[in-house]
Amino acid sequence: EVQLVQSGAEVKKPGESLKISCKGSGYTFTSYWIAWVRQVPGRGLEWMGTIYADDSDTRYSPAFQGQVTISVDKSIKTAYLQWSSLKASDSAMYYCARHGSYIDFWGQGSLVTVSS
């Protein structure tokens, strides 16, 4: 069974750093891309970027380029999304998702709350 299991909810202050994770199982991890998708509460889905799990080839959406860093450690089948300095506007649910042409599996989501 394909699974993407994400790290838990986080509460942070503005200016703090954060790294959330997404662990894949039940499939050949290095054969797929892992995307990160943001969802602000009550809003739609926003594609942030994606990384190929085998060679770490990374593509960022222009809106998120320079705002976040996507990485992967294929030895432990885990992808990451990180911020160096959080803002209140980063408060959202973040999903990882496996894709080739289209997304076929989603993680359960990681809720990030940034508040002073």
Next chain:
Amino acid sequence: EILMTQSPATLSVSLGDRATLSCRASQSIGSNLAWYQQRRGQAPRLLIYGASTRAAGIAARFSGSGSGTEFTLTINNLQSEDFAVYYCQPYNEWPPETFGQGTRLEIK
């Protein structure tokens, strides 16, 4: 950049009835369209890919149609668990960065 327009924004339908959701692309995408369902408090899940192919485990009451720029998701015999938000996503370009804005399906 492809723009996707979903309509209506909100659709009210009774249990047991049929729901028809639309997704329009700003340019032709062939059959490279996926539909996702997001129930309240849950992650999205894949329903349809290739505009009309149901994903594994998806009930037969869900069907997709269309090609080019006009696409439809039809849900027959609506069940309580079908009331959710539905998103379309084109994938003729790579990576597939665009999502429609979603249609909320609510109980009438």
